[in-house]
Every structure is written in structure tokens, then in C-alpha cells.
Amino acid sequence: MANRTLASLRRKAGYTQASFVAAFAREAARLGIDASVSVRQLRRWESESPPPLPHPSQQAVLEVVFGLPLAEMGFDVPAHRCSDVEWIGHDGDVKRRAFVTGSGAIAAAAVLPNQHGPRIGASEVAAFRARLADLYAVDHQSGGIPAKAPAERLERELTHVLSSSVYTSGVGRELHTILCELACHRAWFGYDSGPPEAARTACLEAMTAAQLIDSPLLQVRALNTLSLLSIDAGRRWEAASAVENAYSLARRAGAGRTVHLVISLREASAATHSDDLSGARRALSRAVSYVGRADADTEVPRWARFAGPVEVDYATAAYYTREGHPERAVSFLRSAVAGLGGGYTRNTAWYRARLAQTLLATGEVEEACHEMTGVLDACGGVSSDRLRRRLRAFEKAAVRADARCVRDVIERIRETR
Template sequence: MAGKVTKGLAGLRQAAGHTQQSFVVAFMDEAARLGIDASLSVRQLRRWERETPPPLPHPSQQVVLEAMLGVPLAETGFDVPGHRMTVAAPISDAGGVKRRTFVADTGALAAGAFFPTRPGPRIGTADLGRLRTRLDGLYQTDHTEGSVPAMAEARRIEGEITGVLGAASYTSRIGRELQTMLAELHGHRAWYGYDGGLIDEGRVACIEALAAAQLVDNPLLQVSVLETLVLLAIKAGRAWEAASAVENAYRLATSAGAGHTVHLVIALRDANVATHTGDLSGARRALSRAVTFQGRADADTEVPNWAQFAGPFEVDYATADMYVRAAQPKRAVPFLHAAVRGIGGDLARNSASYRVKLAGVLLDAGEADEACGEMSAVLDACGGIASPRLLGKIREFQRAACRVDSTAARECGERIRETVRGGTA
């Protein structure tokens, strides 16, 4: 009897890719989904798998186990009394016994419950780890080389994942992880659309990402997409959509128990919306919240990859943006100086973007020489960054410099023409 139980229950659990701990979690989820008052502990699961004879599950536990495993309880090695036996029979047969039934023979169900019958290769945790490493590497590529090469790599990874999902064999847990990665990739593509000025494409990617994140029931992943949607909606002139995205992001983050850094990102997007619409009082309130969240961020034990960019320099940058919107460039300058100092060299693309912003604000404040000095530093550093948004900002500064009657401005404008003629930034 003990050997039969091990081959049955423990074997099906292992085939599903579950540890004993994760199986218990899945059991509780299934019970909640079925609306059944049933519980399970790791200790009890161990008794079921190891003891001779194993203790019989309660009737409510039996229903949940059979729903999870797709086979009658008796086929997993338990000695089930006749009045609790389940059978394979048509449920519409008026003469049949009215017990829970199965729609196929137990052997087919046991094999098909966890391993899709497909001709492709079997995908395991090692394959998943390699894909995850490449996916996480997109952040570094985007920060250091720009969105253009990052988009190319993202498309390659996406092609591999969709191919695996459609043709390979994998456990339900690995399938869920693959779908989560696909949702993340859609989110990356949304950001690349924003950075590349492809706003409509970015919004479509956001919708795909939100749908995929909902399917895997990942609220924080939905928040990451919504914070990008805010930026895209602002660019598309859809301030109401951006404001709605902020509200939903706050709601999801709160219900998921997200940390202070995630709330900091949302507060910054809230400030983006208020600044764009000219609601400077709203912008100040959002920035005050951001300062509060930033002050507590050290208490976070875990921060999602997509939120790790957020820090004091982002708050300073957003504050400067508010002053620029209020037509007070001189008040924006010290905040931009602080942002440039604080951002660090590992975020090369954002660092260059911050300095271009500083250069433009200095120019508006009448500090042409200092502005051109900042722009020269950007041109020295950004040669290997392929970012359409950064290139657009540099060209915008060039147009502004052309209107300034200054030797430094004329020389800087000429250097920009020579540097970006081929669109290298």
C-alpha cells in the first residue's frame, strides 16, 4: 500500500512540478475556487505520501484532490470505501450512480493532467532560468545601450517563448512562468514604444501586457504596465486615461501589499499627470507623497526589477519638471543639478537624458555657456546609446540654441549637427 501511494499521489505531485509546500498552496487555491471548506497542511500531506496505510482524506479534501489531480482518489493509492468511490460514466445517464465522475480513463487523465501532448521538447526549470536571465538583462541593455538594441533582443526572446508555449511540453507551473515572462516582454515593448516615439504601438503593447498580467493574476506586473501607460497616454494627449491608470495602479498596489518603492513610482506618475495638465497643486501633493515613500524605501525587503530605477533623483527630476511647467526655470535648475549628480553611471541613457533636460532649462534661464557645457558632456558620453527619445531631446536643444545669439550656442549647435547626423544617439 505504501508503495502504491508514493507512485500515485507523490508521483502526480512531482509530475506537476510541485514541492510539498507549493502543493498545499495549490490545494488551498483550488478549494477556494470550488467554494469548498477544506484545508491541508504539509504535515498531513507527508502522512498521505508516507504512512502505511495512509489516512483517508475527509470528503471535502477528496473533492479538492480529485479536481486537482484529475483522477479518482482510489487511483492515487488510498483505500476508499464504496460509498465514496468515484467512477467514469456519462453524467447524464439517468440510471447511473450520482457520484462525481470523470470523462476519460484514469490513465489518460493522469498523463494529460500535467504534460501537454505536443511534439516539441520538454521545457524544465533550467530552460526557464536561461530565459529569465536574458529577460532580466533587457533592463541593462536599455539603460546602457538604449531601447533600439533592447527591442531587438526582446523580439528574439518573445519569439522563443511563444514558440515554447505553442509547441513544447511543460508543467502547469512552468507554463505559468512562461506566460508571466510574456507579459513582462509586452511591458518592455510598451516602454520601447514610448522611448522610440511609437506611441500607438506602445499603447497596443500595454493592452497586451495588461491582459497577459491579468491572466496570470499578477497585480504588481499590472502596476508596472500601468506606470508605462501613464507616460504613453500623456504623449497621446489622453490625460484622462493617464489619470485612470494612476488610480488603478494605486488600487492594485494597495491590494497586493506593495512596498514603498512601488508606491513611489506611482506617485511620480501621478505627478507627471498633474504637471502635464497644469494642476500644480496636485503635482505638489503627489511629490509630497513621493518624498514620503522615498523616505521609507529602505524598509523594502524586495523591489521588482521594473521599480528599481526609482530613487531621490527621480523625485528631484519630477520637481524640476513641475517648475518648468510653471515657467520658473531658475527654480528648476538646482533640482536638475541634484538629479544629475544622484542618478549614477549605471543608468547611462537616463543620465544623458537628465543632462539634456538640465541643458535646456539652463538655456531658458539665460545661462547659455553652462547649458552648452552640459550638452557637450552629453555628446561625449552618448555615442553608444541608441535611443530615439534621447536623440529627439538633443535635437530640440539644438533648435533652441539656434535662437540664442551666443558663440557658445552656435558652436554647440554645430557640434550637435556633426554628432547626430547619423542618428547615433
């Protein structure tokens, strides 16, 4: 008798035989498992009686794709293939091994106490990941304030799924990883839009979650945001400690140059705000070195892809401003503004507002007003508390200049409140 169960599962998941083979390959790559399947082999699984048993690496991928143990896919699975303790928790507990020996269904349900909930597999994980990726676009285009609401909705849905659904340990790890990345997002949104207390709480949640899933790179991401929050709070020692821990974790994870570049930028910021200008120069030198070698990176986390020459120019400008030479900062800020590509509307407004402030500090009043007018023209759709603070800082500094362009810009700034 043909394996109608597997064929039915595939069709319900929306796959043709060819698209399932492609999805299988993607999931194997994501899991880091050396496994593949051909259309011919899939046809044998679905048509032969009894169907040939997938080998263990194929089993691991199939169980993640469908969110079911192999025994529930129409295969006759030997007992020793149903009792692998690692697939429900990796705790090596001999007593648990005895408890789960036998039914694959028990092993699947052991992930959660409620074994009657909906099954969650790779397709549901992919949908959550797509929504997580959408948050990057909202943040880059419109700022942290409008990104908060969809992030909170996604968190509620993920929490509900984790507490009321049935899934394999592989799928569970993916869901926990998404929840951790979401906490990292919320920490960043809080840095951009406040309140700082909520941002710090989200940051600490992300660090804890990253430790629980043993993801040093996500710990690095959370520590990078913590360093920024610590600088704003005047906790310079904490910012420096976050940077040192981020370096250590990045080395442990074998992270590439781009991740190290992000950390060096945070190091430069922490040193600059602490008036450790020699330390800031060293960090900037590291950043320049990492930028020059970043092309060799074969894989860059999504959260680190923004980093490049633009951010090094911006950090260099901050160094010169802190050193008391705003005129030297201007050329680096111009380069940073010019180098930002499309899709970074919020950052463009940030950087251009800083350029306007710096031009004002050098006495270039008309040019400063021109840059700030450009910010005001372009930032109508951006909701960012940090940007608002920069507009207010420009207003406060500009009121001392007696020029028509200044009065016009100040009036427009006040209209944005």
C-alpha cells in the first residue's frame, strides 16, 4: 500500500514534489545537516509499500519540516530510531531515555505538556521569520516607534504558540531563536524611541534567551545594544564591559569581520563618550581594518549588515567633535550621508541632522539650515525619539543666530512636535 500519509502531509503543506525537494534542501542547510532528497527518492517514499526508511539525517530534516516524528509519516520506524533522547531536550538524562522509549508520538509530544495542540513545522517557522524580517524594513524606513506595535503582536503570537502547540525540539529551538531575535529588536526600538527602561529590560531578556539557546552571536547583538543604552545612561564602565564581552563571544563563535566591525564601532562610541580619545582612536583603527577585510565574510547576520564605511565615517566624526574639532568632523559626516543607500530613511535623517548640528557649531549657519531643511522635508514618515531630540538640540543652538533661514527652520521644527 502506498504511503498516503507522507503524500497527504506534503500536499497539505502546499508542496509539489519538486518544491518539497527544494524546501528540504533549504531546511537541511539551515539546520546544518548533511542531507538531501531527490524527486525520485520522494516518489519511492510515497509510492512503495513498505516505503524505504529515510536515513537518520533525512529523518531529522523531515521531522522539522512537518513537525511530526517519522513514525507518524507512514514509515515503519525501528524502536531505536524512535528513542533518541537528544530530540526532546539534549539533556542526556538516562531516566528520560527510558521514559520516551517506544512511541515516536510520545517523543514529539514530550516537548510540551499539551499534546493535543496544533502541530508546528517548518512552514510556520518560515512565516514567523518573514514577519521578523519585515520589522527591519519598518525600522529602517519609519523608525522604532511604528515598529513597536507589530513587534509586540508577533511576540504575543510566538509566546502563545510556544505554550499551546506541539513541535519537535528542532522546531522549538527555531521558535525560541526567533523570540530571542525579537527581544533584540525591541531593545533596539527602545534605544531609538524609548523608554530606556523598557529597552534595557528587552536587552536583558535577549541576553538571557541567547544564553539559554546557546547563541553567542545573539548575545553579541544584545550586548551591542546594551553598550549604547549604557552610554546614554552615563554608565560608561558598563558600556566598556559590554564591548569586551561581545569581543569574547564573537571570538568563541568564530564570527566574521563584519560582526567584529560592529563591536569596534560600539567600542569607539563608548571610549569617545568617556573622553578616552586614545582608546577611541584604537577602536577606529580596528574598525578601518575590519572594513578593509569584510569582503571575505561568507555569512553576515542580518542585524550586522548595516555596518560598513558609512558607520566608520560617522564614528570618526563623533570622535573629532568630542575632541573639539567639529570642522574636521564635517567631511566625514558628508561622506556618511552620501554613502547611505536607499531604505535607510531613518538613519539618513539621523546622520543629516547631526551634520546640520556640526555645521552650525562651525559657524556655517546657512548651510546648516539647508541640511536641516532637507531633514524636515524627508522625515515626515519617520517616528524616532532620537531624531526628535536632535531636532530640538538644533533648535536650541540655532536660536542664538539672527538669520531669516534660522527662523524658518525653527518654526518648522516646532511644527513637528
